[in-house]
Amino acid sequence: MSEIAIFEGASGEIQVQLGQETVWLSLDQMTQLFGRDKSTISRHVSNVFKEGELDRKSVVAKNATTATDGKTYQVDHFNLDVIISVGYRVKSQQGTRFRQWATKLINQHLTQGYTLNQQRFEQNAQELEAALILIRKAAASPDLIVDTGRGLVEIVSRYTQTFLWLQRYDEGLLNEPQGQPGGTLPSLQQAREALAHLKYNLMEKGEATELFAKPRGDGLEALLGNLDQSVFGEAAYPSIQSKAAHLLYFVVKNHPFTDGNKRSGAFLFVDFLHRNNHLINKQGQAIINDTGLAALTLLVAESNPKQKETLIRLIMNMLTPEENK
Numbered sequence: 001m002s003e004i005a006i007f008e009g010a011s012g013e014i015q016v017q018l019g020q021e022t023v024w025l026s027l028d029q030m031t032q033l034f035g036r037d038k039s040t041i042s043r044h045v046s047n048v049f050k051e052g053e054l055d056r057k058s059v060v061a062k063n064a065t066t067a068t069d070g071k072t073y074q075v076d077h078f079n080l081d082v083i084i085s086v087g088y089r090v091k092s093q094q095g096t097r098f099r100q101w102a103t104k105l106i107n108q109h110l111t112q113g114y115t116l117n118q119q120r121f122e123q124n125a126q127e128l129e130a131a132l133i134l135i136r137k138a139a140a141s142p143d144l145i146v147d148t149g150r151g152l153v154e155i156v157s158r159y160t161q162t163f164l165w166l167q168r169y170d171e172g173l174l175n176e177p178q179g180q181p182g183g184t185l186p187s188l189q190q191a192r193e194a195l196a197h198l199k200y201n202l203m204e205k206g207e208a209t210e211l212f213a214k215p216r217g218d219g220l221e222a223l224l225g226n227l228d229q230s231v232f233g234e235a236a237y238p239s240i241q242s243k244a245a246h247l248l249y250f251v252v253k254n255h256p257f258t259d260g261n262k263r264s265g266a267f268l269f270v271d272f273l274h275r276n277n278h279l280i281n282k283q284g285q286a287i288i289n290d291t292g293l294a295a296l297t298l299l300v301a302e303s304n305p306k307q308k309e310t311l312i313r314l315i316m317n318m319l320t321p322e323e324n325k
Contacts, residue, residue, distance in 0.1 A: 015029075022079040022080045022081075023079065023080050023083075024061060024063065024077035024078065024079055024080075025077060025078060025083055026063075026075050026076065026077050026078075027041060027042060027045065027075075027076065027078075030045075030078065030083060030086060033083075033094060033098055034086065034087065034090050034094060035094060036090055040090070041086060041090075044085075044086045044089045044090060045078065045082060045086060047089070048082060048085045048086065048089075053085055054081055054082060054085065059078060059079045059081050059082050060076050060077070060078055060079075060082070061076075061077050061079070062074040062075065062076060062077070063075060063077045083098070178239070178320075179238075179239030179240060179241035179242060179316060179319070179320050180239055180240045180241065180278070180320075181238055181239055181240075182238075182239070182240060182276070183237075183239065183240035183242075183243040183244070183272070183276050183278075184275060184276060185224055185227055185228050185243060185247075185272065186224070186268075186271065186272065186275065187224075188220065188221050188224055191220060191224065191268060191271075192215075192220075194267070194268070194271050195213040195264055195267065195268070196213070198213070198263075198264075198267050199212050199213050199260075202263075208259075208260060209259070211258045211259040211260075212257075212259050212260040212263075212264075213257050213259070213260050213264050214257055214258040214259065215256065215257060215258075216255065216256055216257060216258055217256075219254060219255070219256025219257070220251075220256040220257070222256075223247075223250050223251065223254060223256055226250070227243055227246055227247060227250070239316075240273075240276050240278050240319070241315075241316040241319040241320050242312075242316060243272065244269055244272050244273055244278075244315070244316075244319060245312045245315035245316045245319070246312065247265070247268055247269055247272055248265050248266065248268075248269040248296070248297065248300060248315065249265075249300055249308065249311065249312060249315075250265075251264055251265030251268055251269075252265040252297060252300045252301050253300065253301075253303075253305070253308075262297050262298070262301055263297075265297060265300070266293050266294070266296075266297045269293070269297075270293065273287060273319075278319070287318075287319055288318065288319070296315065296318075299311065
């Protein structure tokens with residue numbers, strides 16, 4: 001019993017508990033409703049059960065109620081079936097009006113509840129479809145190799161688990177998880193030094209040229225500053241997961257470097273998680289492996305800017321432990 005509705009009758013207002021697809025009144029409230037003394041209403045209620053008209057277990061529930069002495073007591077509340085039965089026994093016009101009102105209220109509650117759930121489900125389905133479209137597009141990319149393909153399969157699997165988990169609790173498909181607050185971004189100098197080290201190693205292997213990670217204007221500085229900004233005194237990106245997801249997305253999509261934006265974005269993404277002790281989970285396993293990282297980076301690169309929020313939530317859900325969602 002979580003919602004309260006107000007019935008306005010001849011005897012004044014009555015607060016009605018609404019829950020379990022019915023309404024509930026205490027004995028005192030039924031006394032007020034029907035305009036009869038408590039002993040009369042109590043006798044009728046007892047007869048309803050004594051005569052086997054209703055099963056007490058299914059129509060009576062205890063609910064915490066604060067009495068006039070300020071103390072809280074567990075009080076029996078009776079559902080609409082009992083209220084209607086008592087109403088017919090006392091032949092109260094007020095009871096008839098209440099029955100009509102309560103039936104209409106329940107019908108509205110069920111209809112509106114269904115409508116809201118249906119809208120939420122349709123929104124979830126649209127989110128799922130958008131994510132799968134991204135994956136299909138990435139799968140068709142000429143940059144895709146076998147290992148990255150396995151990474152895409154892993155993303156689909158983990159994404160589906162997230163979808164089912166959230167649906168099970170009747171939440172939005174890609175609701176932004178709470179995550180872990182904080183997250184320290186590298187300074188511009190630290191980011192440049194880390195990328196310079198990566199560039200050196202790649203050039204040693206013949207996998208990069210001098211153009212790799214070469215800055216285009218102040219793109220990287222602006223990007224890091226944006227991620228570290230505050231709005232009305234609150235962090236714009238308040239969690240490790242949020243900063244990580246946006247860091248990967250902005251580097252890949254904003255092209256702050258002349259060449260190697262995808263690899264630079266993936267590297268800074270992992271570097272940030274490592275700096276904040278979030279690269280390995282409590283079970284000692286990597287939050288995301290190499291193939292998963294390659295697939296995720298490709299997914300960002302192939303995505304439409306209109307799908308940004310879907311992609312950001314996907315990344316955040318993948319980085320967030322179940323207990324923090």
